[in-house]
Amino acid sequence: MRLRHWFSAFPLTGALALGCTPSIVIDAPDIEVTQPDLQFPATPANVAPGTTASAIYTLNTSRLGAAGSPDAGTYKSIQRLQVTRVALNAKTGIEDFSFLNHLTVTATNPASTYLPNPPVVPIVDYQASDVAAGASLALPVDPPVDMLPLWASTRLRLTITAAGNLPTVAWTADVVFSLSLRMTQ
């Protein structure tokens, strides 16, 4: 098998030896980025309606082709990087997401937060009537949200804000972002 690989790749070796750069298209329709055990704070009982609980975390995007990673120029070769779905899976403190009335997910570049109006990309704006909530909450993002404007940095700050009949104990959830990537080289 190893011998077969060697011989079958021989033409490519020749091309590279001649200094020719192959044209490459990479298409990954579903890259699942899971942030486990995202912590939401407890909400005191009898709080005013409209009170929210937020979880903020920073994603290291250098392993996802962001500029600033050791592979210089990778960011420029990405032609499509979109969020197509966000899913939450209940872990501790809650059994399901039936308490949610409203959930938003936004992304921003941490380096831009010093600006008066830092650019914020809204990803999800979920209303309880949109999707049936169980122990898992799958939220299709339609149309997909373009993340390329935020990919110049190696960090991405994601904010998940929940509103509704919030738990009085701290709770955790796994959050899964589905990305669709197309890049050329």
Next chain:
Amino acid sequence: MGNVNSVLRLFFQVPSWMSGYVQQAGYSYYNAHLGIEFGRHNITGFIHLGGSYVNATVRAPNPVTVPQPTGSTGSPAQVLLGQDASVRAFTISAKLGLIVFFGGPS
């Protein structure tokens, strides 16, 4: 299928951030070449030039852990390919070789 990072790196400039996701791969390829062959007696040399098209499928069944940014707390993120990724490559290619015929009239 198998761990093919070393094979891919041999022929393509696979970005280092991407290598963790290339855990298994299968590929098919097509060559279209024109060339000349020349020889004497039972030895033939050849030079072929043309193009090669490679169509590969990449799988990452095992999650890749993304290190947390400096100063961040909490569990690190995990990344996997929910669906197979496809890689299509086209390149100019060349083939040089020598054929030695055994037996028969010399």
